[in-house]
Amino acid sequence: MSPSITTSSEANGNVSSATARAAASAAATAGAAGPQPVTMAKALNTAMVHAMQSDKSVLVFGEDVGKLGGVFRITDGLMATFGEQRCFDTPLAESGIVGMAVGMAINGMRPVVEMQFDAFAYPAFEQIVSHVAKMHNRTKGKVKLPMVIRVPYAGGIGGVEHHCDSSESYYAHTAGLKVYTPATAADAYRMLREAIDSDDPVMFMEPKKLYWSKDLVDLERLREDYEAKADRGTSMEGRAAVARSGTDATLIAYGPSVPAALAAAAAAAEEGRSLEVVDIRTIVPFDDETVAASVRKTGRAVVIAEAHGFASVSSEIVARVQERCFHYLAAPIRRVTGFDVPYPAPKLEHYYLPGVDRILDAVDDLQWED
Structure with a gap:
């Protein structure tokens, strides 16, 4: 199944000019030469931009990820850049979000979904454990499930309960899932690109208190290095x-x-x-x-x-x-x-x-x- 792709912001009259300007600013920053102070949020956003540019089967959806750009603005500008067919908002129904992603992944797409907050993912837990984690094994390897479930997790932001859970153990215990969690901006970029390219489902746990931490990073150089290694079939996955x-x-x-x-x-x-x-x-x-x-x-x-x-x-x-x-x-x-x-x-x-x-x-x- 090959989705119809719209890659121009002109095709989205309902996208605010402020969001379009944010997208243009993000692209300009990403294209700047040499290492610069980059937040983890920026690195994650850029990783999705590059992945969506490189592969038209990659799409992003979830609660408020489109016009708003996500609660933490990690998806800021994606709808303006790639259109509503590739970055769109969903109803407040986590089980539906993940269930829809399963269907899309089975049919040749690479969905990247956001759970908004760690504990908000629990309504989708049955989908994740019973279907996402088991589909490849259940079909004797015939059906792959290339999908990423992004989960902003852990504390340190002054949030209340249901907003600061560390839920990684649930997913690590579930055979069939990969579980990533970056700690630096450079790792956030590389690891999200690897997660999106993986043919197995990945729970991508993002430490939300580190979203605005900065490292000196050359995002364009990271892209070149990552894509060169991907072309050679080499990966840093699973390396501490x-x-x-x-x-x-x-x-x-x-x-x-x-x-x-x-x-x-x-x-x-x-x-x-x-x-x-x-x-x-x-x-x-x-x-x-x-x-x-x-x-x-x-x-x-x-x-x-x-x-x-x-x-x-x-x-x-x-x-x-x-x-x-x-x-x-x-x-x-x-x-x-x-x-x-x-x-x-x-x-x-x-x-x-x-x-x-x-x-x-x-x-x-x-x-x-x-």
Whole structure:
């Protein structure tokens, strides 16, 4: 099935001139030469622009993603640039959004849908678990499901319950789903492009408190590098990154917890302790090799995550590291996570979220006297 494509803003008289100007501004910024301060929000937006330019089967839809550009403006300008057939608003019905995406993916499209907020995705959970995750296996590989479900997740924005859940463990536990979570603008661009190009469904978990964090990034160079690697059939999928080198202990983090881990490592350095930071990047598939190599080098590890600690991704990481590094460990692996309570009120979230002090307390407890 090949959709009819409209790529001109002139075909959309109902798109506001302000949105059209935003799209033009975004395109100009994306085309600027050399590394520039780029937000994660901008990197994600540009990744979708480039993917939609490169492949006419890619389309974006969800609640308020069209005219408004999304609650966090991640899809800003896409409707103006590509038309309402390729970026459009849907009713407030998450199960319907995902169900429609399943049908589109089966019929040759590459839908990218937004769940708006983490806990808003729960009405679509049955669709995700029963159909999105199982379609490829159910059809003995005959039917692929190339679709991306973007989920702004985790806390740190002063939001209330239902707006700050860390729901990655639900999806990581569900066989058949890939689970990505970037922590930098450059990774956000590359990983979203990889997710859109994947023939398997991807839960793309976006740390919303990092949307406006900035890194020096050359978006055009990123595009050239990514597309060159894609042409060669090479991918960085499933590869963790050593975000900071160290020798005394390893801090293992992903998504929204990576900046806290880096801040803790910087604080520890002032006290004469060298901490390595590993950014998981993709929870599924998981890079055991990079994580285990770091822990074998340092002999100690702390896993950091905003999500609840019980029956979580952090639990799985501890288990995998222990199985692979038992004889190298000088102390039990520690975890610093969100507490096992519903997400607290905004004024209390700083007590709940893993911070530098809690991380350093865990590091201090790694049996250094031995």
